[in-house]
Amino acid sequence: MKLEELLKGVIRQENEAYNLYKLGEAFATYERPELVEVFRILAEEELRHRKTFEGLLKEKSLEGTRVIDYLEALSLEPMLEDERPEPSSLEELVEDAIIREKHAYEFYLKLSEILGGSLAQIMRMMAGEELKHAYRMRLVYEGL
Template sequence: MDAGKLIEKVIWQENELYNLYKLGETFALFERPELRDDFFQLAEEELRHRKTLESLLSEGTIKGLLLDYMEELELEPMVHDDRANPESLEELVVEALIREKHAYELYTKLSNLLEGSLSQIFRMMAGEELKHAYRLRIIYEKIDG
């Protein structure tokens, strides 16, 4: 698989997380106003991830990179989350946790497959996704508790 195609799928996933967090802002506005800023910050960080990935595509940084069949099979399950349609703040947080886990695993694998600055970029993004999951767990405890 051309790495560009994979990155396009990952951009879609980052955009979905961004949209989920924007929806979280709306839910929080009515249900838990004290959580609104948390969702705002998460959305902004996902937007930054999306822009980073888009720049990798537009600058041609990953042009010509190919993933072999085995690498592609390992990454495939992490880029096929469907569009989320949560009906509550609690459902939204659970869905976001699943997606953050997939993003963390994907970026960790990419950082191990690639070298140099690309590896560092994906390692940094994996770390940020792990922080997002931690923040979501705290939000979940506030909602559930």
């Protein structure tokens, strides 16, 4: 796997997470209006993650870093291979989100261990956000 393919895969997954939360916002509008804001905030954070990786791709920020040595191992991560059908209910959506967030957390944590300096800090921050997303979705799930 090439670095560009890896980054495009991450961008695709972040975009899918964004779309998932926008769908959650729509489901919540009709089923659980008190959850609309939760899904809106999560969608915005996933959009920011996508834009971060688009910037890394455009600026070629990861070229020449240690991540190049780990591309094959990273390509096996569940996050990049996660192809799920569109959920048909709010409960399915939340279950899907919990799984996706766990995969993203593990992926970003692994990247933070490979990278150094400010890039490692960015990945740790994003891993932390993904973990918070999973926790929020777990709370939502328990309330359904």
